[in-house]
Amino acid sequence: MISLEQVRQIYQQPLTALVFEAQSWHRQYHEPDAVQLCTLANIKSGNCPEDCKYCPQSARYETEVENYGLLPLDDVIEQAQAAKANGSSRFCMGAAWRKVPDGVQFEQVLEMVRQVVDLGMEACVTLGMLRPDQAVKLAEAGLTAYNHNLDTSARFYPEIITTRTYQDRLETIKAVAAAGIEVCCGGIVGMGETDLDRIELIHTLANLDPQPKSVPINALVPVEGTPFGDLPILDPLVLVRTIATTRIAIPKATVRLSAGRRSMSLAEQALCFLAGANSIFTGDRLLTTPNPGLDADAQMLEQLGLISQKSEVRSQKLR
Template identity: 40%
Template structure:
């Protein structure tokens, strides 16, 4: 089977790549430009011309108890990051409104730590209630290993999506983190789904994993029914165990985007950190596999593109992030 034949099969026959029928060789050896063009056909069919932009605010920074090797916010990694408690509600609201006014589709509070609990979680709920009452931007959250009751409170406050990356493959996960497990991640995702949340879950490539690990991550996310899949390329941070990791190539990032589109044809494949590795900050894969992106500043590193430049990019590509202007795909 050629990559073009596989594309037609997915579109016309509702065929899906699984562990049982996986042709890894095809995904890894197909001509990259042809593969991206085919990924674009899948995206157009399932997602139309709609591209989803999200932005985040780091609601609580540093002093995290977990030992993720890539992370600037882990207390065990000495990165010199700014550390602060949960931000004031007015600062969060102002950031959300600014992003809404700039045309961003959704906004998330992201917090460092194993789980946001107690008074800090209460503060987050109050911030979400105010945003939900006064703004139209979609609301998301990323607060670690929270429980079912917390998910219910978030939903009641207006949050519709929860971000919780699996980071890498099940096999590779212990090489990246030892203070929690891959199963802990899966368990939290399933609780979020049970409580009616749209789950946003993906991971980071370029951490020394193999192509088998990347494909396994894509298959796991498909099996979980994940609707939004952020793909980050590692940006090595001084003071972390991965600080000397060689930068992944643009070609490998692009092929990973395409592979994830083939394995998860109906999902939003979302560009995250490391967009700057790609030509024109990802413009070469937006519409050719990637149907979403984080925009603006991202957590502890500056984003590769501004909101304004992203909006201009969409115009050049004939795409839109406005659902009212979109030509929806079959997923919609």
């Protein structure tokens, strides 16, 4: 257990001291120069009934997002094979659902999971709210991780979403953990929240039982047509501070530098790695928002002297 005051003290340190402490923790549990490459595929896009103010896939907003139903199995596996060929060791599949549907579509997702695992990749899905019995079926299919972000603090959450409660999210996370699936849970910064909201989010994440093994930290990408479409781009040092605090509070987790990299310079991304981030999502798009392409990421890793870490190496490292 870590107290809110402890997280606050960590977060509010001078940035140089904070990053130094984060890097010290990072080196205790992770290869210092290794970054896991992941790919996130949008397997069902748009027409979501939720009202998340940041999300262009909500049916409530007029955006340019393409709407389509669940992709055919062969299309998804083809994407997974391409991701593996391009260096990704983790393939994540996202579907814009409020909750996981029963029936044919869920059976199709289960088969996607099985075939991704058969490729020798880590398989992760993010499908919305999940019941315990559905979590068990995903575990039986071999799912590595289930992503379900808390997004922000419990206090600020109603300003972001009204169609699903914070407790709803915690219940899904509980079901995932009970099924023995790795919890992937993080948040988004740059939505108008305060430092205290970021501190409270990290405090909540750090006190989940068990702690999440994967923590994606996203910077808001404002999308025209959403309520947050006009918000300014986040100060990257706020992202660095959030990543560093997360690394200290949840030292064994893979901290994923997720959405928002397209607007960041090489130096800003390097500072995020120094602060403890050790995973990125590759490819031209991250669900619906722009992302640096494969060539840009390969060049970045080369310039920084970082290596791509395979899932087999990770599993041996974390035993």
